[in-house]
Amino acid sequence: MKTIGRTSVMLLRTEDKIHATGALCKHMGWPLAWGGKVEEECITCPLHQSRYELETGEVREWSPFPLLPAYGRLVGSMRKKRPLQVHEAREIEGWIEVRLSS
Ligand code: FES
Numbered sequence: 001m002k003t004i005g006r007t008s009v010m011l012l013r014t015e016d017k018i019h020a021t022g023a024l025c026k027h028m029g030w031p032l033a034w035g036g037k038v039e040e041e042c043i044t045c046p047l048h049q050s051r052y053e054l055e056t057g058e059v060r061e062w063s064p065f066p067l068l069p070a071y072g073r074l075v076g077s078m079r080k081k082r083p084l085q086v087h088e089a090r091e092i093e094g095w096i097e098v099r100l101s102s
Contacts, residue, residue, distance in 0.1 A: 001033040020098045022085035057084035
């Protein structure tokens with residue numbers, strides 16, 4: 001997790017790409033770098049398991065909380081479903097450049 005200006009950004013590397021996204025889950029603000037799980041080009045928040053596509057930031061699942069789905073629906077309804085910010089990122093000679101999206 002890095003801060004660029006006043007924006008918190010999470011950087012992560014998948015097999016073939018560097019990704020730069022918003023650092024905090026859009027559900028309740030959990031820092032995704034603290035236990036976020038990456039698989040199938042998505043990141044899943046460890047708190048209530050909201051899941052976002054890394055490429056677009058779109059929400060695949062919103063607070064499903066599989067251990068207690070009724071609780072997941074309840075806490076999921078407390079915040080409007082919003083996509084994760086996605087920023088442009090590239091790696092050049094060992095340096096990572098990020099262009100913040102607006
Ligand atoms: S804070 Fe991430 S899913 Fe609830």
